[in-house]
Amino acid sequence: MPERIITQLNTWFNRGRIVSNLEVFQDIIIISLCVGLFFVMLIRLADMFLSFLRPLDLREVTSDILFILILVELFRLLIDYLQTQKISVGAAAEITIVSALREVILRGVLEIPRDQILGISIFLLVLTMILVALPWISRFFEHVRVVTPETLTDNTDL
Numbered sequence: 001m002p003e004r005i006i007t008q009l010n011t012w013f014n015r016g017r018i019v020s021n022l023e024v025f026q027d028i029i030i031i032s033l034c035v036g037l038f039f040v041m042l043i044r045l046a047d048m049f050l051s052f053l054r055p056l057d058l059r060e061v062t063s064d065i066l067f068i069l070i071l072v073e074l075f076r077l078l079i080d081y082l083q084t085q086k087i088s089v090g091a092a093a094e095i096t097i098v099s100a101l102r103e104v105i106l107r108g109v110l111e112i113p114r115d116q117i118l119g120i121s122i123f124l125l126v127l128t129m130i131l132v133a134l135p136w137i138s139r140f141f142e143h144v145r146v147v148t149p150e151t152l153t154d155n156t157d158l
Contacts, residue, residue, distance in 0.1 A: 027082060034078050041071045059106060066102040070095060090134050093127045100124060 011017075048064040051057070073095045080088055100120055104112065112120075 023085075030078055030082055034075060034082075037071055037075045037078070041068055041075070044068050044071070063102065063106050066098065066105070070099055070102065073098070090131060093130050093134075097124060097127050097131075100127075 044064060044067060048061065051060055051064070073091065077088060077091050077095065100123060104120060109117065
């Protein structure tokens with residue numbers, strides 16, 4: 001009887017099974033985020049077209065267009081994550097750059113305090129350096145050998 005309970009517990013706490021179940025839950029969360037983003041995009045698109053019926057406010061239209069483009073890129077980032085199970089750092093940096101520039105465009109450069117302009121400039125500079133350095137970093141990590149418990153016990157490669 002106790003052996004049966006132990007084997008039952010071992011099957012419940014099988015590491016591979018737990019990881020695969022957690023990955024399924026994670027995919028469900030990502031899919032729900034995709035669906036939510038899609039509906040937000042549709043709502044913002046309808047709101048933008050309805051704003052054309054009123055007198056044209058260029059700042060509002062620009063804001064809506066940039067916001068929809070940011071949502072589209074986030075949607076693509078989530079789709080790429082579902083396909084490859086990896087986050088694209090380059091795409092995330094690009095989305096962040098566009099988001100920061102959207103805020104500057106909306107508020108106007110002259111209306112933003114000097115300290116915030118300096119902070120945004122440094123932030124954009126760091127993101128640009130990440131985008132520029134990303135190909136070199138990825139080439140570096142292609143040549144790095146990953147050490148796993150299996151490779152530690154296998155001494156033939158050493």
